[in-house]
Amino acid sequence: MEILDGKKVSNDIKDEIASEVLKMKERGEKVPHLAAVLVGNDGASLTYVGSKVRACERIGFESTLVKMPSTTSEIELLTKIKELNQNEDIDGFIVQLPLPPQIDTQKVLLAVDPDKDVDGFHPMNFGKMALDMSTFIPATPFGILELLERYNVDTKGKHTVVIGRSHIVGRPMSILMGRKGWPGNSTVTLTHSHTKNITQIISQADIVISALGVPDFLKAEMVKDDAVVIDVGITRVTDDSNPKGYKIVGDVDFENVSKKASFITPVPGGVGPMTIAMLLKNTLLARERHRRDLK
Ligand SMILES: Nc1nc(=O)c2c([nH]1)NC[C@@H]1CN(c3ccc(C(=O)N[C@@H](CCC(=O)O)C(=O)O)cc3)C=[N+]21
Numbered sequence: 670m671e672i673l674d675g676k677k678v679s680n681d682i683k684d685e686i687a688s689e690v691l692k693m694k695e696r697g698e699k700v701p702h703l704a705a706v707l708v709g710n711d712g713a714s715l716t717y718v719g720s721k722v723r724a725c726e727r728i729g730f731e732s733t734l735v736k737m738p739s740t741t742s743e744i745e746l747l748t749k750i751k752e753l754n755q756n757e758d759i760d761g762f763i764v765q766l767p768l769p770p771q772i773d774t775q776k777v778l779l780a781v782d783p784d785k786d787v788d789g790f791h792p793m794n795f796g797k798m799a800l801d802m803s804t805f806i807p808a809t810p811f812g813i814l815e816l817l818e819r820y821n822v823d824t825k826g827k828h829t830v831v832i833g834r835s836h837i838v839g840r841p842m843s844i845l846m847g848r849k850g851w852p853g854n855s856t857v858t859l860t861h862s863h864t865k866n867i868t869q870i871i872s873q874a875d876i877v878i879s880a881l882g883v884p885d886f887l888k889a890e891m892v893k894d895d896a897v898v899i900d901v902g903i904t905r906v907t908d909d910s911n912p913k914g915y916k917i918v919g920d921v922d923f924e925n926v927s928k929k930a931s932f933i934t935p936v937p938g939g940v941g942p943m944t945i946a947m948l949l950k951n952t953l954l955a956r957e958r959h960r961r962d963l964k
Contacts, residue, residue, distance in 0.1 A: 670927050673816045673899070676938040679946035682815070683728050686949050690729035693956075701956035702731035703787065703949070704753055704762035708746060708772070709739035713905060714765050721763075724945050730952065733759070743772045747780050754782040761787030761955040763948070766837070784958065787951040790837065799844050805951045810842045812943025813878065813899055817852040822876075822897055822932055829855040830874035832867075832887075832920070838880040838901050846876070879920040889925035898926055898933040901940050917941075 690700050703725055707718045718734065725732035735749060746764075753762045762785055768774050783793040789805035797804035806814070817824060829846045833839035843859040846852070855876065860867050871877060871891050879887050880901035892898060902920030919936030927933050934940055 670930050671820065671932050672927075673820055673822075673932050673934045673939060675812070675816060675934060675940055675943040678816060678819050679812075679942035681819075682943075682946040682950065683724065686946075686953055687728040689953060694729070698960070699758075699956075700729055700731055701760050701952045702733070702758055703952045704733040704735060704756075704759050706735045706737065706746070706749060706753070706762065706764045708737045708741050708765070709769050711767075714767075718765050720945055721948060724949060728949060730949065731758075739769050741769070741772070743776065746772055746777060750777065750780045754780075754785060759785065760959050761785045761952045763788045785955060787948060787955055788837075789841075789951065795836075795841065798841060801848060805954070806845070806947075807837055807841050808944045808947040808951065809838050809880075809901065809940060810845050811947040811950070812940055813842065813901075814845060814852050815947060816899075816934065816940075816943055817897075820932060822852065824852045824876065825854040827855050827875035827897075828858070828873055829876040829878065830858045830860060830871055831878045831880065832860050832871070833880035833882075833901075834859055834861045835880060839878075842878055842880070846878075881920045883920055884918045885920075885922045887921040887926060889922065889929050892926060892929055894929055895931040896929065898930045899940065900934050900936050902936060903941060 693700055705718050705721055707714060722732045722734050753759055764777055768777065778790045781791055783791045786794050787805055789807040794804045798806055831839050831843045839859065843857045846855040847857040858870055860870055868891055872893060874896060876897040877892060878899040882902050882904055884904050898921055900919035900921040904918050905915045906918055907914060908916040917937045923935060
C-alpha cells in the first residue's frame with residue numbers, strides 16, 4: 670500500500686507556484702491576487718478560508734478576505750460580487766460555501782465573472798470542463814487528478830466508482846474521470862442515496878472516490894483487493910484529547926481499508942491540502958490569462 674500524501678504534494682505544488690511568483694516579481698509584474706468572501710462565522714468555513722489566506726501569504730500572492738455578517742441579504746452579496754468582478758486588481762475570487770439560507774446559492778454562483786471564477790463553480794466553467802475546453806477545474810476534483818498523476822496511478826480502462834453527487838466534488842469528479850487522456854479514460858459509476866446495491870457496485874471498483882461525509886462509511890469488506898481509495902470526507906467530531914476540541918475524520922475506515930488498498934489518501938493530509946494548492950494554481954492561471962488579455 671502506498672499513501673497518496675496530499676500534504677507533501679500540496680507543499681511541492683505551493684513551492685512550484687512560489688517560484689513562478691518570484692519570476693513575476695523579478696520581471697516587475699503584478700503578482701496574483703485572490704479574494705475570498707466569507708458570509709457568516711461557521712467554524713469550519715473560518716478555518717478553511719483562513720488556510721487559503723495563509724497559503725497565499727506563504728507563496729507570495731496578494732489576498733483579500735471579505736467578511737460579511739450572517740444576516741447579509743442576497744442583494745448585498747450580489748453587490749459585493751459585482752464589485753469584485755469589476756476590481757481590476759483582483760485576478761480571482763471565491764465565495765465560501767455553504768451560504769446562509771436567505772441567499773440563493775445558484776444566483777450567487779451565476780453572478781461571478783467566469784474569468785475570475787477560480788472555484789470553477791460557474792455553469793459556463795462547468796460546461797467547459799465537461800466539453801474538454803480549457804477552464805478552471807473545481808479545486809477538490811483538480812487536486813485528486815493531480816494526486817493520481819503525480820503518483821502515476823493508472824486510470825485507463827479502470828472502473829471508477831464515485832460516491833456522492835455534490836456539485837463541487839462528486840458530479841465534476843465523475844465527468845473528469847471519464848474524459849479522454851490521463852488521469853481519465855476510466856469507466857465511471859456515479860452513486861448516491863438512491864443507488865440500489867451500492868455495496869455490490871463499490872466491490873467492483875478499481876478506484877473508489879468517496880465524497881459522502883459519513884465517518885467510517887467505507888469498510889475493508891466493501892473494497893476489492895488493491896483498489897485505489899480516495900477519501901474526500903471531512904467531518905468534524907468532538908475529541909477532548911485534541912487541544913482544538915475536535916478532530917477531522919474521513920469516510921474511510923483507514924486502519925483496515927489501507928491494508929487492502931494499493932493507494933489510499935489519509936484524512937487529514939490527503940485531499941484537503943490538495944484543494945487549497947489547486948485553488949492557488951487556478952489563481953495563478955487566472956493571473957496569466959488576465960495578463961495575456963491585457964496585451
Ligand atoms: N467556495 C468554496 N470553495 C471550496 O473549495 C470549499 C468551500 N467553498 N466550502 C467548503 C469546502 C471544503 N474545503 C476544504 C478545504 C481545505 C481542507 C483542508 O485543508 N483540510 C485539512 C484539515 C483542515 C482542518 O484541520 O480543519 C486536511 O484534510 O488535512 C478541507 C476542506 C473547501 N471547500
